[in-house]
Every structure is written in structure tokens, then in C-alpha cells.
Amino acid sequence: MTTPDSAAPDSRAPDLGAQGPSAPGLGAPRADFTWSPDPEPVHFRLAQWYSEAARDLPWRREDCSAWGVMVSEIMLQQTPVVRVLPRWEEWMRRWPTPAVTAAASAAEILTVWDRLGYPRRALRLQTAAQAIVERHGGEVPGTRQELLALPGVGEYTAAAVACFAFDQPEVVVDTNIRRVHARVFSGHALPGKTYTAQQRKLAHDVMPQTAHDDGELACTWNIAAMELGALICTARAPKCVECPVQDLCAWRAAGSPPATEEQQTRGQAWAGTDRQVRGAMMAVLRTGEPVQRSVLLETLPLPAADMEQRVRCLDSLLRDGLAAEDKELVALPGVI
DNA sequence: AAAACGGGGTT
DNA sequence: AACCCAGTTTT
Incomplete structure (x- = not known):
């Protein structure tokens, strides 16, 4: 059906011409005819795939509170799902609302956080709970801007909570989604260390239009792209043969070129720090x-x-x- | 733009 | 031993 050759010009297609693998300017003759797929078929493929393949995580359940979603997002910052699961269950059992979280002792907070890592996140989560009580009557706010004003809530978490807990069609971009975008739309093995303005524009450009479905597809797109990055389009040894968009992927079409030196992540030292x-x-x-x-x-x-x-x-x-x-x-x- | 900030499972 | 993970804050 849809092949790279059939990709017709589309007014909404992301303008990725400038993101070719070769350095712009001197030297490299622009033989790198980067091709990028129309986002629309990718939306529907991933939405279908997600409905079949999504993991059953407690913070994705229909009856999960907005607070539960927010707790999960803070815990998941730089921490894998499997390690978060037991800590999230314990936290929600003890402190199911911002109000009870705000009233706990910091010692309890840090003990339940246990070895999740970056314990300042735990303290900021409690401070955020206190701010929610003071500024929002104990209810997690539902807009990106209000969420962004809370301690420990940055660009990603604000968009994620607004989208996953309040069905807002925000542009959610995490490390998984950056990688999926880099491969599917930009034809690169990896997205590079820093989140650039160009990547932010790409994420915006490939979002489903919200005019007709009230943002439902946009929210599904966010979570589905994230799930694809977590389960299939992984950093190392991606499972391309299982990928629902393998025939639409710009990286695949380019022959899956390896990551450049520039894109290598700078691994954090640990011993002795x-x-x-x-x-x-x-x-x-x-x-x-x-x-x-x-x-x-x-x-x-x-x-x-x-x-x-x-x-x-x-x-x-x-x-x-x-x-x-x-x-x-x-x-x-x-x-x- | 880069550094600081945990910890454990995977390769 | 290196890499990776649903990032945020500070410098």
C-alpha cells in the first residue's frame, strides 16, 4: 500500500528537508534525499497497534485519578516502569489524594520512595501536593500551564498529565517519543542529546489534527508513540520486524544507518561520584x-x-x- | 548548552 | 563496564 515512493506532497507533511543526515553547507553533496512519511497513516497504524499491544498499567486504567497519573509521571522521570510499579501501588495506597500527601511527614515520603532514585523528586512531589491544596483546592489542575507551575513538573510532565488525565491534546515528548520521531520521520538512528527547537517543531507538526475528533486521536497518538518506543522502537536492538509502521519508517527506508558520533549519549559516570x-x-x-x-x-x-x-x-x-x-x-x- | 541528580536491570 | 530509563532544576 503506502510505500516511500507513493508519499505524495502534503501540506501538513513535516518539513524535514533540512534534517538530512549530512551536515548542511560545505562538503557534503546533498545526495541524502531524506524521505519522510506522511504522518496520517502513521497515526492510524499506531492507534490500532496500541489498542492491541498496550501494557495494562495501573495509571492507565479508566478509574485512575489525575493524582495517580501525576504520581506515576513524577516517578517515571528517568526510572523504568518495572521499578516504579510497586512504589506507585504503595504510594497510592497510603496517599491517594494530594491532601493526604501534603500532610505526611517528609521522612515517610522518602521512605516509601525507597530506592527509586533522585529522592528530590519525592520531596518535590509532596511540595507539589501542598501547592495543589493551597492553589487548587486539592484538585490536580487540568491545564498545561497550571501544571507547569508546580514543583518538579516540567515541559514533559505538564503535557503528559494534561493529556493522559484530562484528555487535553498537548504535544507530549519524552525520550521514547523523541526516538520514534527521529527514526520514523527524520530517518536517524537516535535523536541526539538535547531537545532542540527543530525537534519541538517536528513533534508539533506530526500531531494529529484535533478539529474533528476533539483531541482523542491526539492523546492516543502520544501514548501510542511512547509505548512503541518502550516496546518496539527501543534504543538498542529495536524490533523492527514487529513494528506496525516498519514500511513507513524513514530510518528503515534509509537502510537503518547507525547512530553518528553526535547522537551518542554521554553515559553518566556513577562510581566515585x-x-x-x-x-x-x-x-x-x-x-x-x-x-x-x-x-x-x-x-x-x-x-x-x-x-x-x-x-x-x-x-x-x-x-x-x-x-x-x-x-x-x-x-x-x-x-x- | 551543560552539569547535577540515584539506582538497578540489561547487554 | 557501559548503556539505558515516561526529566527537572540549576549553573
């Missing part, structure tokens, strides 16, 4: 018992960390509100 030291200290504090400052600094199970680094990290935890200090005792905030 302040993040590792902070994480080890938080693990001690999560046991619940206040500890002597000197004991916390000296018994840390990280021989490679010198005292200067340990002191720096403890001070940063105190400054971030992830730990509290009383006299010589250190504990989770709210314990002391």
Missing part, C-alpha cells in the same frame, strides 16, 4: 534511626570516598532538605 555517596547516605537514613553525624561520615561503605567528599555530600543533603540535623544527630527530615 557525589551521587553515589549521597545515595549511600540516604540508604543509611532510610533505616529510620537518627545517627551521629560522625558515625554517618565515617562508617559509609564507600572506602574510595574521602572525608572532604563525604562532608560535601552530607551538607548538600541537608541543604536539599533530604536530611535534617539536630545537634550532632542526623536523620530524615521529620524524624528530628
Whole structure:
């Protein structure tokens, strides 16, 4: 049916001509005739695929509250679904509304967060709950702009909550969607490190029109593209033979060229970093018992960390509100 | 634009 | 050992 050769000019087709794989300007003769598919068939293919292949996640259920969606989005920032699932269940069981979340102690919040990582997210989620109580009467706001004003809610999360909890046709772009766009529409193996204005324009341009279906297809498009990136169009070893748009994909049509040096992600170091030291200290504090400052600094199970680094990290935890200090005792905030 | 910020499963 | 993950905030 639809093949690269049959792609007719379309007024709504994304103008991707400038995004060819070769550097614009000097040297490279523009032999890279990048082809990009009409978005419309991609919309329907992915919507159909999603209806059959979507995972049954609790925050996608029809009866999930907007707060449940928001909690899931914060937890899912830089954290895989499988690790979020048990923490989300426990959080929602204990704190099913913004109001009860706002009233919890910070120590409880950080303990239930457990080892999800980036514990400042947990604190910001509680601060956001407090803001929701104060500014929105305890109800999660339903517009991108109001959501964006909440702590810990950035461009992605604001659009995601507005779309998934309130059916707003916002342009949702996460790491999965960026990769799907890069491959299907731009013909690249990977989207590159930073989210550029050009990528933002592409995401907008390939959104389904909302005029006729009240944005329903737009919301499905967002979640379906995300799910495709999570299950099929993965970063490494994508399952192209199972892909519902394999015959529409610009990357496939270009012969699946490998990622360029520019597109390689800069892998974060871990061993020896302040993040590792902070994480080890938080693990001690999560046991619940206040500890002597000197004991916390000296018994840390990280021989490679010198005292200067340990002191720096403890001070940063105190400054971030992830730990509290009383006299010589250190504990989770709210314990002391 | 780049760095800081956790932690564990996968390759 | 490197890579990856439903990003946000600060510099």
C-alpha cells in the first residue's frame, strides 16, 4: 500500500528537508534525499497497534485519578516502569489524594520512595501536593500551564498529565517519543542529546489534527508513540520486524544507518561520584534511626570516598532538605 | 548548552 | 563496564 515512493506532497507533511543526515553547507553533496512519511497513516497504524499491544498499567486504567497519573509521571522521570510499579501501588495506597500527601511527614515520603532514585523528586512531589491544596483546592489542575507551575513538573510532565488525565491534546515528548520521531520521520538512528527547537517543531507538526475528533486521536497518538518506543522502537536492538509502521519508517527506508558520533549519549559516570555517596547516605537514613553525624561520615561503605567528599555530600543533603540535623544527630527530615 | 541528580536491570 | 530509563532544576 503506502510505500516511500507513493508519499505524495502534503501540506501538513513535516518539513524535514533540512534534517538530512549530512551536515548542511560545505562538503557534503546533498545526495541524502531524506524521505519522510506522511504522518496520517502513521497515526492510524499506531492507534490500532496500541489498542492491541498496550501494557495494562495501573495509571492507565479508566478509574485512575489525575493524582495517580501525576504520581506515576513524577516517578517515571528517568526510572523504568518495572521499578516504579510497586512504589506507585504503595504510594497510592497510603496517599491517594494530594491532601493526604501534603500532610505526611517528609521522612515517610522518602521512605516509601525507597530506592527509586533522585529522592528530590519525592520531596518535590509532596511540595507539589501542598501547592495543589493551597492553589487548587486539592484538585490536580487540568491545564498545561497550571501544571507547569508546580514543583518538579516540567515541559514533559505538564503535557503528559494534561493529556493522559484530562484528555487535553498537548504535544507530549519524552525520550521514547523523541526516538520514534527521529527514526520514523527524520530517518536517524537516535535523536541526539538535547531537545532542540527543530525537534519541538517536528513533534508539533506530526500531531494529529484535533478539529474533528476533539483531541482523542491526539492523546492516543502520544501514548501510542511512547509505548512503541518502550516496546518496539527501543534504543538498542529495536524490533523492527514487529513494528506496525516498519514500511513507513524513514530510518528503515534509509537502510537503518547507525547512530553518528553526535547522537551518542554521554553515559553518566556513577562510581566515585557525589551521587553515589549521597545515595549511600540516604540508604543509611532510610533505616529510620537518627545517627551521629560522625558515625554517618565515617562508617559509609564507600572506602574510595574521602572525608572532604563525604562532608560535601552530607551538607548538600541537608541543604536539599533530604536530611535534617539536630545537634550532632542526623536523620530524615521529620524524624528530628 | 551543560552539569547535577540515584539506582538497578540489561547487554 | 557501559548503556539505558515516561526529566527537572540549576549553573
